Amino acid sequence: MATDLKLNKYIAISGVLRCRTGTRIGGSKEDLEIGGLDNPIIRDPVDKMPYIPGSSLKGKLRSLLEYKYDRVGWTSKQGRVVQNRASGEPCGCAQELSVCPVCTIFGPHKVSKHDLGPSRIIVRDAVLSDESRADLAKLLEEGLQYSEVKTENMINRKTGVAENPRAVERVPKGTKFILNISVRIFKGDDEAKIKAYIKEAVTMLEQDYLGGSGTRGYGWVAVENLTIDGEKA
């Protein structure tokens, strides 16, 4: 069933992402002067503050739902919908919400012609809270650019000696980012279901991780003060 392209309303979802551990969203080396870190985090080019790009956040939420609902690797070709999990690609089944929670909300992967209407979710860049902005500014006095630097080693299996130390930049634990999501509800949309799926993805984030090196402790976040459409979620 094709979506009726009458936009009924927007739903606001907001909250705070508090880093329970140091968190690393990778940036570009080019942004740093010569002699800088090998592994810088992403920063706003103007005020140099770390932030979490909406694209990173959206990709993470999407992938969590894809794992949960077995939507990895689906494609739609000439009306035939098939799954190839081995591809590891995001869902491109382009099926309606009752079949696939991902394609309607996030947009079908690599499908330009479909009947789902525009992606429902708009994930803003998550910027630092005012409080964290002030806290991290103190680090500036220590010569750190709103971040911490962690040195990591690899243990040589034969000698047991730590080798190849590398400096990795992270935002320190306790840092808070403002979560801001807008959801478009079109005529005929199952609003309750869309809200529930997004809430589920955001909640799963707490069990998973954000950014790099999550399996070894980075990027554990708590979602605090989550509100959906003005109501505490």
Ligand SMILES: [Zn+2]
């Ligand atoms: Zn899909």
